[in-house]
Amino acid sequence: MSKTHVTTTINGEPAEFLAEAGLSLLDALRDEVGLTGTKEGCGSGDCGACSVIVDDRLVCACLVLAVEAEGATIQTIEGVATGDTLHPLQRKFIEHAALQCGFCTPGFLVAAKSLLEKNNNPTETEVRFWLAGNLCRCTGYDKIVRAVMDAAAEMRGA
């Protein structure tokens, strides 16, 4: 089967890869582009571990075909920090111990970043509903929600 040449922008940089028709964006990011921060949990859109932002829209990379990403602007966990400077969400996740095994963390961070870009002052309920598609089996979610609320407050300058 012939592969399609896909041209995208990933974390602000031009990125190209070859994709077979059935390849998921998740597998393309991990195996073709080498960005392994985006994790595969369920592979069926239930767990949110592969959350990425495609053209300003939060999606599961496992539910997007790589060939659909032609011309798209993609943000992954690798683009959340600025060089060695952590994003406030990343610092707050560490401060609040909002992770244990860490497998779900990239997805939570990307999803939370997407929320705060749309709503810089979410209520706890809004945070919980927004993140309902991100599953964590370690933390019980409270620390994650607190970290997101705290990061939002800091980013607002509160």
Added chain:
Amino acid sequence: MSGLSYTAPSTISEAVSLLANASGLAKVLSGGTDLLVQMKSGRLKPALIVDTKKIPGMIGIREIDGAFVIGAATSGALMGEHAGLVAAWPGVVEATNLIGSTQVQGRASLAGNLCNASPGADSPPAMIAAGAIAVIAGPAGTREVPVEAIVTAPGRTSLAKGEFITEFRLPKKPARSGDAYLRFIPRTEMDIAVVGCAIAVTLDANGVCIAAKVALGAVAPTQLVVAGAAAALIGNKLTDAVLAKLDAECQAVCKPITDKRGTIEYRTKVAGVLARRVAAIAFQRAGA
């Protein structure tokens, strides 16, 4: 997935031709939140995927003289962000926005939710109650059918080879009208309906119902239009006796299955209870 081809045509006629002339299984791709899962599990092995999102009009919402045209591949997220649509047809939007997570909302479409033909789908009952029309393109041209004419059985639709839905049309909402959708699930988020119920009503100046449409999901192989329940509402205000009749009419048409989400008896009972609650919201939105 060897042997799979992907194509993203830029016109409706090109997409029809690709679907009509495909030698193996050809699937339309909108948001992909069902299709990609079914391909991954091996349940579906398409030879061709036709991505319709590059066709102008397939994504987006247009308001024309109070009526709405929604591109078939429009995501739930876009619908929820459209203030005019939310104000006119809140039931349709709340049903669509119940599908999956934030991530799924970013991709999942009305056409996909309908054509996946799951008995438990959330948006079809609301679209049916609202009187939505599906516009279908195919080798013989374009045809328009009510949304309730699309799903024929679990996983099956009335679309012929080469046909796909290009847009949905929601009528201009009459004065003193309201629609609503509720689904029952055992959790607060991220589950599939045990029962879904949508009701759209129009009232007269005295608050008496003059038009109604009631649709149920997850209680039969397809969504049900409950004519008896609508008849129970028309000519009446929402009294206890009318609610009891509505409840009974909804229970009477249920033909559910027993599965891990609920028994036949439970689903039937819940259908009546949900109908009462949905009617109250729809009447309130209509200004009762």
